Amino acid sequence: MELPDWVSLLSGDSNMIGEERSNVVLGEEEIKGKRTKPGGRMRKHTRPRFAFQTRSAADILDDGFRWRKYGQKSVKNSTFPRSYYRCTHHTCNVKKQVQRLSKDTSIVVTTYEGVHNHPCEKLMETLTPLLKQMQFLSRF
DNA sequence: CGCTTTTGACCCGCGC
DNA sequence: GCGCGGGTCAAAAGCG
Numbered sequence: 336m337e338l339p340d341w342v343s344l345l346s347g348d349s350n351m352i353g354e355e356r357s358n359v360v361l362g363e364e365e366i367k368g369k370r371t372k373p374g375g376r377m378r379k380h381t382r383p384r385f386a387f388q389t390r391s392a393a394d395i396l397d398d399g400f401r402w403r404k405y406g407q408k409s410v411k412n413s414t415f416p417r418s419y420y421r422c423t424h425h426t427c428n429v430k431k432q433v434q435r436l437s438k439d440t441s442i443v444v445t446t447y448e449g450v451h452n453h454p455c456e457k458l459m460e461t462l463t464p465l466l467k468q469m470q471f472l473s474r475f
Numbered sequence: 476c477g478c479t480t481t482t483g484a485c486c487c488g489c490g491c
Numbered sequence: 492g493c494g495c496g497g498g499t500c501a502a503a504a505g506c507g
Contacts, residue, residue: 404480406499419498423479432498 387445394418394433394443399457402431410434427453 389396402420409416415435422429429449436442 401479403478405501407480407482408497408499411496417497 383448383450385447387447389443389445390441391443392441394435396443396445397457399455400424400429400451401456415440422451424451424453427451 395402401423403423404418405421406419407416408419413434413436417432417434420431420433422431429447429451431445431447434444434446436444
């Protein structure tokens with residue numbers, strides 16, 4: 336099981352919202368791409384998928400990537416709609432969907448689909464001043 | 476001014 | 492073949 340870098344990122348960072356973040360890996364499965372229409376976006380036949388449960392009041396959890404919402408649908412099993420997000424990187428076709436549990440509204444289920452093939456900007460952004468500082472300090 | 480969100484329409488697979 | 496459920500597109504509005 337290959338875990339993307341953001342997993343360790345999630346478990347370690349604390350610079351985000353002051354919410355309680357209990358991320359639990361619910362499962363990993365391979366979904367088969369059945370899109371066979373011409374010009375379809377079927378990249379691979381299988382891509383990893385990770386489901387997380389996060390205890391937070393906000394749906395949007397900034398995990399270090401930029402997400403652009405491209406859809407929202409209500410699901411039959413849940414009273415609340417499900418949101419669909421996509422990574423804004425052209426080179427990166429990672430999708431994620433956020434769904435709130437009707438049982439407990441303070442819990443959101445975030446499902447990631449695919450892996451990022453580019454460095455995390457947010458992380459870089461946070462790390463760059465640190466790196467500079469380190470370089471500065473290493474001069475001595 | 477560029478980018479994100481919103482929201483209805485469209486599309487597609489599946490079950491009956 | 493049709494209806495339903497679920498996923499995506501795209502145009503317009505909204506915000507910094």
